[in-house]
Amino acid sequence: MAIDRVSSMPSMPHHRKDERKDEQKQLVFDASVLKYQSNIPKQFIWPDHEKPCANAPELQVPLIDLGGFLSGDPVAAMEASKLVGEACQQHGFFLVINHRVDATLLADAHNYMDNFFELSLTEKQRAQRKLGEHCGYASSFTGRFSSKLPWKETLSFRYSAEKNSSKMVEDFIVNKMGDELRHFGRVYQDYCEAMSKLSLGIMELLAISLGVGRANFREFFEENDSIMRLNYYPPCQKPDLTLGTGPHCDPTSLTILHQDQVGGLQVFVDNKWHSISPNLEAFVVNIGDTFMALSNGRYKSCLHRAVVNSHSPRKSLAFFLCPKGDKVITPPTELVDAYSPRIYPDFTWPMLLEFTQKYYRADVNTLEVFSNWVQQRNS
Numbered sequence: 001m002a003i004d005r006v007s008s009m010p011s012m013p014h015h016r017k018d019e020r021k022d023e024q025k026q027l028v029f030d031a032s033v034l035k036y037q038s039n040i041p042k043q044f045i046w047p048d049h050e051k052p053c054a055n056a057p058e059l060q061v062p063l064i065d066l067g068g069f070l071s072g073d074p075v076a077a078m079e080a081s082k083l084v085g086e087a088c089q090q091h092g093f094f095l096v097i098n099h100r101v102d103a104t105l106l107a108d109a110h111n112y113m114d115n116f117f118e119l120s121l122t123e124k125q126r127a128q129r130k131l132g133e134h135c136g137y138a139s140s141f142t143g144r145f146s147s148k149l150p151w152k153e154t155l156s157f158r159y160s161a162e163k164n165s166s167k168m169v170e171d172f173i174v175n176k177m178g179d180e181l182r183h184f185g186r187v188y189q190d191y192c193e194a195m196s197k198l199s200l201g202i203m204e205l206l207a208i209s210l211g212v213g214r215a216n217f218r219e220f221f222e223e224n225d226s227i228m229r230l231n232y233y234p235p236c237q238k239p240d241l242t243l244g245t246g247p248h249c250d251p252t253s254l255t256i257l258h259q260d261q262v263g264g265l266q267v268f269v270d271n272k273w274h275s276i277s278p279n280l281e282a283f284v285v286n287i288g289d290t291f292m293a294l295s296n297g298r299y300k301s302c303l304h305r306a307v308v309n310s311h312s313p314r315k316s317l318a319f320f321l322c323p324k325g326d327k328v329i330t331p332p333t334e335l336v337d338a339y340s341p342r343i344y345p346d347f348t349w350p351m352l353l354e355f356t357q358k359y360y361r362a363d364v365n366t367l368e369v370f371s372n373w374v375q376q377r378n379s
């Protein structure tokens with residue numbers, strides 16, 4: 001059964017379920033074919049109010065130099081945390097440079113991604129993600145959603161920072177794709193380790209900016225159980241009708257994204273879509289719904305999307321930091337008082353993840369609908 005936005009998870013009438021199954025069976029997003037088609041299947045056409053708008057103005061996002069902070073300079077740490085705090089109070093997006101992620105590793109991550117997505121659909125489908133699961137290959141989520149399909153292929157896998165999981169990514173890739181992709185798996189294992197390390201540094205800056213203990217969030221995410229996602233956006237002959245990724249807030253805690261030089265990431269600020277220009281030296285960082293709850297709403301998870309174009313494929317590598325499954329999302333006591341009462345209920349990340357994978361397509365309201373769902377279940 002394909003999943004669309006549901007408010008109270010109604011059971012689907014049988015006849016509709018059968019119709020949907022037939023419809024979904026026919027629809028396969030084979031990028032090697034669809035990128036040449038000028039008649040776009042209706043499932044990929046977004047409603048007028050969500051279609052891309054021409055020439056979105058560039059968003060002035062703070063470019064935060066992490067060099068001094070990563071060298072242990074306390075003044076630089078204060079300066080960086082101030083810039084991070086200002087960005088998170090406005091739109092939750094900022095860029096980081098001098099991040100110490102190895103340039104060769106970053107180049108390999110982009111190159112190996114090209115190799116994978118240029119495989120035949122049959123080859124890629126060896127890693128096909130199962131309904132309700134978040135790891136594996138997906139081509140525009142046909143079978144998962146029945147309308148407003150994203151114009152993209154994705155490969156997602158789980159990364160755990162726990163000591164005994166040092167081969168989790170490599171093993172997943174080899175298990176799905178065979179031994180010939182072992183090195184591919186190794187590259188993304190190393191990439192995720194670099195992302196995890198960078199995330200923990202950024203968590204220190206977020207803690208300082210919120211006035212909680214500097215180690216507070218770092219310890220909370222030390223043994224993170226995160227999601228790595230490779231986004232591949234084929235060219236589209238009608239890029240004004242489709243979206244690579246629909247409008248959403250990331251349900252996760254922190255996203256570290258590297259976009260290639262093509263451009264397409266847009267953020268909704270001051271009631272208008274703004275583009276974030278490519279900068280290969282920088283990572284785009286944004287906080288997600290889970291961190292918004294952890295900060296008791298002080299920092300906002302921000303609406304964003306990705307547009308496509310008619311001339312070249314676009315790639316982005318998104319590392320989604322997530323806490324270990326047994327961690328309860330409760331804001332530090334410093335962030336809750338009579339003037340700032342609790343906004344969201346306690347929850348764990350696996351609860352929110354299951355909600356987005358089985359019941360609700362993440363959008364701008366995910367955390368609010370999820371909170372009501374949790375409170376209904378607890379009442």
Ligand SMILES: C=C1C[C@]23C[C@H]1CC[C@H]2[C@]1(C)CCC[C@@](C)(C(=O)O)[C@H]1[C@@H]3C(=O)O
Pocket residue numbers: 134150227229245246247248249250251252320353356357361362363
């Ligand atoms: C936990 C996740 C669900 C999604 C991938 C990660 C973080 C972002 C989420 C997503 C990108 C938000 C928009 C809708 C979505 C279905 C997508 O377009 O990919 C979301 C991802 C998902 O549910 O697979």
Ligand SMILES: O=C(O)CCC(=O)C(=O)O
Pocket residue numbers: 229231245250257259264265266304305306315316318
């Ligand atoms: O590809 C992009 O630039 C954004 C992708 C994104 O927002 C996501 O995968 O959550």
Ligand SMILES: [Fe+2]
Pocket residue numbers: 248249250255304
């Ligand atoms: Fe996102």
